[in-house]
Amino acid sequence: MMPPASVTAPPVAPAAAGFDPDRLGRAVALARFYGAEGLLVLRGGQIVASLGDPAWKANIRSIRKSILSALIGIAAEEGRIFLGATLEQLGIDDREGLSPAEKQATVYDLLTARSGIMHPAGYESDWMKAIKPPRHAHAPGTRWTYNNWDFNALGTIYERATGRSIPEAFATLLAARLGMEDFAPEDASHIFSEESQHPAYPIRLSARDLARFGQLWLQDGAWEGRQLVPAPWVRLSVQPISDAGQDGAYGYMWWVCRDGVHYPGAILPRDSFSARGWGGHLLLVVPSLDLVLVHRAQTEVEPYRTVDKFALGRILAATLGSIAA
Template sequence: MMNITIKRIIIGICTTIILLTIYLLVPQVSNPSPSYETKLTHGTPVSDDIRAMLTPSIEPKRTRAIMVMQDGKVIYEYGPTDKIMNGHSTRKAMLSLLYGIAVDKKLINLDKTLSELDIDEYIPLTTQEKSATIRDLLMGKSSIYLPASGEHDNQITQRPKRESHKPGTYFFNNNFDANALGTIFIKETETSIGEFMEEYLAKPLGLQDFDSDNVIMGSPWFMPKKKTMHEQYYIYISTRDFARIGSMVANKGRWNGKQIISEDWIIKSTSSHSDLSNNHINYGRYDGFGYQWWTASDTNTIWTDGYGERFMIIDPDKRLTLVEQNFTGNSLLSSGLWLMNKNMDSGLSNLMKAHKTLAKNK
């Protein structure tokens, strides 16, 4: 009897270890091969000087992918640009593009208030907070200063006091706005973000590594979460697909001669609606904010960036798009190992130098 009991215990332990290993290793998202994918074309490669500038002289301590495009063509590529990665906060600019499509289709009215949309939170919103419109949220001006999923750093430490500003009057990089925009988008379009993005962005652009499963609502892991009505959405995207989207924006919403998103929306959403020079937070290289896009007036560029050192620089005047992504994990184990390593190295300074040189020469 004792031997049978010990045997059952050993089997139970082994089974638990196997299941735990599978749980730790299973990817959150797998690389799809969509039927609508089209290959990118290549233009005249960058000069040797710029190539040397962008190509790491020492192999990075983590997986890095870089792509530069001009006029819709690839002119520089480094690393596994087909590898899908968590886009982190770059999700916000991508959702802004989906809002543009939905607005053009008259599925969403940006002037609707949260009260009209019946949007609330577990910490109830005040009458003033509910007067914020969708447009206010897109501009980061909801003036709703509540804890939200995925926030970090100054989003927590420098959050203004509730009702210290009226909606539409003051910018704060607020994850409540970004996450509530996801909730509103799904509610108003009656479609998931992933399905909408696949149908109206991925297919027309011919993205190579995307399908609706690349968008995950809420954490896929059994991890402690903040109690909120507005889940964080995650968009996993390859560097080559990300660069293609940026190249479409650089060309005022057109791709291969077809208008994917209206030029009016691209101009409106990537123009600054906030002067950040007098903000209580120093946003560094950015001095403006559009509809979830950052702007830098000194270089006349449009930006989106994300945690873990990922960046997109768009120069509409030169029709240039420069992208860097760094892999932050695609399973509980790989994400955990990256967090433990705390390695935040990036090639941003070289990306910016390359843009300056290309913009001067092109």
């Protein structure tokens, strides 16, 4: 299994990679029909199919959280971050103040979106705001809620523990080592808000650079003979820790397939997992098929052309259905 040296190289023929060319062509056409800005399908680290410009950079939205998971895994291995540390021990608070009970949430609780802390957070979508229960309704560790407060506060914890900003850490520990072709330092930043003292950390990536990150996870954190992220962390991060309903399950800031459930309208291999961003940004990894898939949506300039999860389910079903028996 070799990492992709460059997706600008000639792609491998679908038939040579075990795909039915006609059915794969129909899957790509389906993605185009639903308004995809880009699509990359890799098998064995080689491009099998593509749509759009693989060098086009866009905000990866919440896929940023899976990238932070990688950085935290590296820091945990170095002994800089302890998953059992509480917010009280770490001196983490926020503008409205955290209660004594909330301060007992651990790094692990935040990493798995189980902190129970429903303090206002920056960079939240309307959907995230709608699903948040009332403040103080659930004790730490007792309920899963996809919550930007957890993810943003983790960024603060990471930066304090390591002395490195997330943009700097991503650029040096991942982007440079993976040979990302299109990433530039200004593509990662912080966004501050009035609601919370913990900023978001958006990142802009191209499809081919995002594919490299997916390939890294497929390869248990190894890249060209070097272990960039500890293999045990990679495996732990994609365990189905919390039931996420129709989306499957949730691990360490990764979405995880649960008994085939991951996207509506598609039955995925049980070992599938994904990183997802608002509007139709998707990085899907299927180790048993040696497959990485990247889907991009036009959410950079209004009018946006979003692709919902039902369309993505159809695209995934068609793509995986094109693999020859």
